Amino acid sequence: MAIQNAINASTARPTLVFGATGRQGGAVARTAIGKGGSVRALVRDPASVAARALSAYGVEVVRGDYSDPASIRAAMKGIDRVFSTQPNSGSAGSGLTDADEVRYAKLVADLAVEAGVGHLVYSSASIISQGPTGVPNLDCKIEIEDHVRRLSIPWTIVRPSTFMELLATPDFWPRPDLLHFFAGSKDPVEFIATEDIGKIVGAILERGDRFAARTVNIAGDLLDGEKIQTAIGKELGQPITFARFPDTLLEQHPMLQRTVQLFAAGRGAGNADLTALEHEFGRLTRLEDWLSGTGGALLCSVRGS
Known part of the structure; x- marks a missing residue:
């Protein structure tokens, strides 16, 4: 009974999740709730469909915004x-500049220090692991990481690899049988399912001392375009064709072109130790797992099938 009470006390510690209406934050919130924890989510519109879904799941939803300290x-x-x-400043519809992303992430970190928070986990991107990329919306995370490492409270940086969910981006499917992507057919890419981000971050928050002052690159599978x-x-x-974004498109979008160059140079792989991750966190999602679960339905919806 004493052991169980200690476990309950650990998992019940309140967690504030940013981005809970998105894929990453949502996965973290669901994991924490599933462990019996108490979760609060800062959202712009508590009446939105996504926010109401969080409330129904047991998350305490509070109104707030990055522009309102x-x-x-x-x-x-x-x-x-x-x-x-x-929100990634490079994502369509985010409405953020690179400077906004840096300012908001630093604000959250500084207010966590001010509040005496016991542990901050910041989500970055694995592609910056080998140094600057030349893509501003990626490299801005280097500045944020540097800021987090100087905090006076325990911190952990997680660097997710390419999301499997990107394979179900509508704009990446110009035809139902053609998938365009950043990588070519032979380029190795590390992938992570966003639910695994929740699983890994949940374990890090639960065992904070073990992960304090660590940067963890995370991935669940390593694939090339042919696979x-x-x-x-x-x-x-039915057969599909996987191909790198065409040159005609890249010529119109310099940052997309630079991103493709990074994947061609191998920057999308070689960042995470998949064997060590599974030893630490248990089995992680392979592409086949994702496809047989939520991924297959997502692909059908974006392809109109």
Whole structure:
């Protein structure tokens, strides 16, 4: 009974999750709730469909915004742990500049220190592991990481690899049988399912001392385009073609072109130790697992099938 009470006390420590209406934050919130924890989420619109779904799941939803420091301060009252992720300034529709992303991430970190939070986990990106990339919306995370490492509270940086969910991006499917991507057919790419980000971050928050002052690159599978093409074709029951974004498109979008160059240079792989990760966190999602689960349905929806 004493052991169980200690476990319950550990998992019940309140966690504030940023980005909880998105994939990463949502996965972290669900994992923490699933472990019996108490989760608070800062959202812009508590009446939104995504926010109401969080409430139904048991998450305490509070109104707030990165541009309103007072709302973040209020959300951090009584909080022991914080998961910090911001909308990527490079994502379509984010409405953020690179400077915004840096400013908001630093603000969350500084207010966590001010509130005396016991542990901050910041989500970055594995592709910066080998140094600057030349892509501003990626390299801005280097500045944020440097700031987090100087904090006076325990911190951990997680660097997710390429999301498996990107394979179900509508704009990447110009035809139902053609998938365009950053990598070519022979380029190795490390992938992570966003649910595994929740699993890994949940374990890090639960065992904070073990991961304090560590940077952890995370991935669940290592694939090239040929393997992706085969796996998706098998799941869909029909052949598809996997190809790098065409030159005509890259010529119009310099940052996309630079990203493709990074993958061609191997920067999308060689960052995470998959064997060590599975030893630490248990089995992680392979592409086939993802496709047979949520991924297959996502692909069908974006392809109109």
